[in-house]
Amino acid sequence: MPARTWPTIVAHADMDAFYAAVEQLDEPSLRGRPVLVGPRSGRGVVLTASYEARPYGVGSAMPMARALRLCPGAVVVPPRFERYEAVSRRLMAALADFSPRVEALSLDEAFVDMTGSEHLFGPPGRMAERIRAAILEATGLPASVGVSATKYVAKVASAAAKPHGVEIVPPERAAAWLAPMPVSRLWGAGPVTAERLRAAGFERIGDIAAAPPARLEAALGRAWRHFLDLARGIDPRPVARRRSAGSMGSDRTLGRDVADREDIVRHLTRAADRIGRRLRRKGCLAHGVRLRLKTADFRLLTRQRRILPTDAAGDLLAGAESMLDALIRSGPFRLVGLAAFDLERGSGMRQLDLFDGAVRGRRLERVVDAVDERFGPGTLRRGRDVSNAVVVGSSPTLDFVELEEDG
Known part of the structure; x- marks a missing residue:
């Protein structure tokens, strides 16, 4: 029986170029070719670039127009989030075979608590290889796996x-292994914090690990202890058993900028319909709504508010419209987005029965759900969408799910 040598063992599995890999799996003609997943509109952004596209300097979050200039031979594929979610379920099921403690960070990555399982799966290096093989068998896709004593x-x-590899970092080597990496690799160090650290003379993680606390506090304020611990390989957070959707959203980059309130509301209406349908399908209620608008000069404006628990599009839209007036003067806008947040599963469903209007609206939306399910999306449309139709070109809708701890 293998000896237990680490106090804790945490594996992190991350799919490689996930969206693009799914597209190449499903369409063999795409294999070996540079693939960009995202809206075909040049105004959209790249969600994922396949490894064949990356030598050209293309990466995620890059404007699609720039990506195609760098890699003119790339194939642009619109995203299929329902397909990615289906593959994600297979991934999480495969990981659950290794441990009851699996913490999903997103559709394509998760932590697995492997502590005490050496007698089942061997030492950490063997664990990583077995996890990688199980993912490949379950999904048909490659993944990279890192194993250490902390998340x-x-x-x-x-x-x-990455790509397609395994990295094992024993706890006694963690600080030295991290030391030569740039400070931007610290968890929570975004562009602003990383620049502040560099301005204070901290270029590498090892610089943080060796710094006097007073100097770190001067540069980082109350966050100094967090970054010092990470730089030294210390992270006491356990792997959570479950995670649930913290928000569901729908963003749309438009073919041309919009400034008129009616046009903006039309896009918000469609987003609310999509989100409401997904909430009902998953049995969730939202306690908050978030409005997202991106201006023509790429400034992202957001507002959010609490609402009564709901899965009805009308409630989501009403919440968004109540915040729109505070932002509309900053237009025109190139992106219109909406998200429902602070989600709960089913437990608040009876609260809806207290409000007759909510019940009627919800029943109507369920009728629309049933018709769409049978005859296809868009079979029934709102009257104002038809009678006041103003065509505004747009890229495909980018629906998303964010994750947060379930308690």
């Missing part, structure tokens, strides 16, 4: 293992 180091390790 943070395991996540950095899986990134270092």
